[in-house]
Amino acid sequence: MALYFTKKASTAELDAYYPIRPECQDSVPKTRFKLRAGKTLSARRWHAAFSEDGHLDIESVLRRIQKGGVHPSIKGVVLEFLLGCFDPDSTFEERNTLRQRRREQYETWKAECQKMVPVIGTGKFISSPIITDDGHPIEDTANCNVRDGGVMSASSQDSEKKVIQWKLLLHQIGLDVLRTDRSLVFYESESNQAKLWTVLSIYAWVDTDIGYVQGMNDICSPMIILLENESDAFWCFECAMRRLRDNFRCSANSMGVQTQLGTLAQIVRAINPKLHQHLEEMDGGEYLFAFRMLMVLFRREFSFVDSLYLWEMMWAMEYNPKIFSTYEETADATYPSAAPKLNDKLLKQCGKFEKNNVKSGSGGPLAVFLVASVLETKNKQLLKEAKGLDDVIKIIGDTTGNLDAKKACTEALRIHKKYMNKAHKS
């Protein structure tokens, strides 16, 4: 372990945890994150943060993560807590029971799905449509990943709308799985691809409101890599989706993420009216250029390791000890948009951003303030050099590739304070 904390701990060692295909080395963003002794949450520190019966000192853990991220050896288990899969104020035993219960629930759903589409659970997956829009089975043709599982039994259930809607999503998921993080050696394996496909397919079956929307694959992929057990990966993704699912909600004339884009517009208009006006003049007032950043939480702008670092940082800063109980109370509870009232003890267990939210009211998720901070740092260049939206995208693109997650989050916190002050005054 000590090896990874020497001053010379290079990013190459880090990337070794998530090896990149040799032929892709040049086309992926460079990793900037560095493990830092005394800052990064190490495996030793993590284990030391549990009491004998398993209560987690989340406060100390958050402090570390907000300073220097999480060591790759424990990223998966830490993520489960950050996302609210588990209550830090519980015992090992209680969590094991919960995990067991969830695994059984997952297996039940999986069996349900397998009955309708036998390829599920076989380590293979599909990327060709299996039914037509009106629900008729399509015979498996060429260019399919699997030759034996595409055709499903025409049971009476199949006529149900829910089943048809779901089946129509499966090949879309397959097409995207084939294109998810292909630069990582991990996804050279068909069974790993199938794991991602299965989790997304079962999620789509369970969350009928959202189903599957492109981009969810980018959110899910890290969980598949970090958590070995398929069910655990599913539940971790499910918790992530509680915060993110509103972005993926689609209606006939709008997409959920546009709400966040609207918030972004509001923030920039308040803190930097000149820049907002400039963007509007370039027909960028809808902030569509930030669409992808918010939808897949900057995964496309960063290397794999760096995007995990950013996520940990963001979710630690947004952490609220109440999320677990909120999720448990109602099956479809989403991440609370307004911070609940907390006593002093619980307030200490909040991340930096959430503390401010509790004190001064919310105003939007951290990710939105992050985009605002990126715009703010490039203010001068945007005003001077950006003549069209191409330029805006280019300028922002050049920045995000060079972002330090911690600095960016700190800057986002500053913008958040500034914005809330303005909001209170007016």
Next chain:
Amino acid sequence: MEDDQEAGGEEYLFKVVLIGDSAVGKSNLLSRFARNEFDQHSKATIGVEFQTQAVEIDGKEIKAQIWDTAGQERFRAVTSAYYRGAVGALIVYDISRKTTFESVKRWIDELTTHCDTTVARMLVGNKCDLENIRDVSVEEGKEFAEQEGLFFMETSALDSTNVQTAFEIVIREIYNNVSRKILNSDSYKAELTVNRVSLVKNGNDKQSHLSCCSR
């Protein structure tokens, strides 16, 4: 931009959209055209992305702003911004997947709903390097294009076949459409000038965008 115009230099900025089902190769067609690159490991497009590429037609430099979009139907909710002001479109399918060809009609309807009929349109059968698993014949593509009054071309973003040509034909057609209209109507020219500038300078004047698309 402003300087150019004051100097009297004609400047054209045409908006072209790339549409079609998921994974037919829209993004790679664009990267092949704009940067001569092909990414074997390219990812699904999220929302909308675009790139500007300059081409020379009749000695004039023309900039094509090409918008690339997610293929999943759900994303069509954001299409109003996407189609707004488009004067050209490439409707792409994958010659090795019949279903993507069958969707073309839907994409054309989509285009017609949002845009003017004088949008220069081309049907593109991509991945023609996959001859061994071809699922849509050249004739089928050609026939359908003729029926619908579209240009037609088979391309391969992978080996570059026809990519440059396909884009250039569309851009030239837009240019011809525009030139014809300029000859026919001075007011259109004025309108177009407004529109052209508005894309880069005066975007909050939505009216000017609509004008090119709502006759």
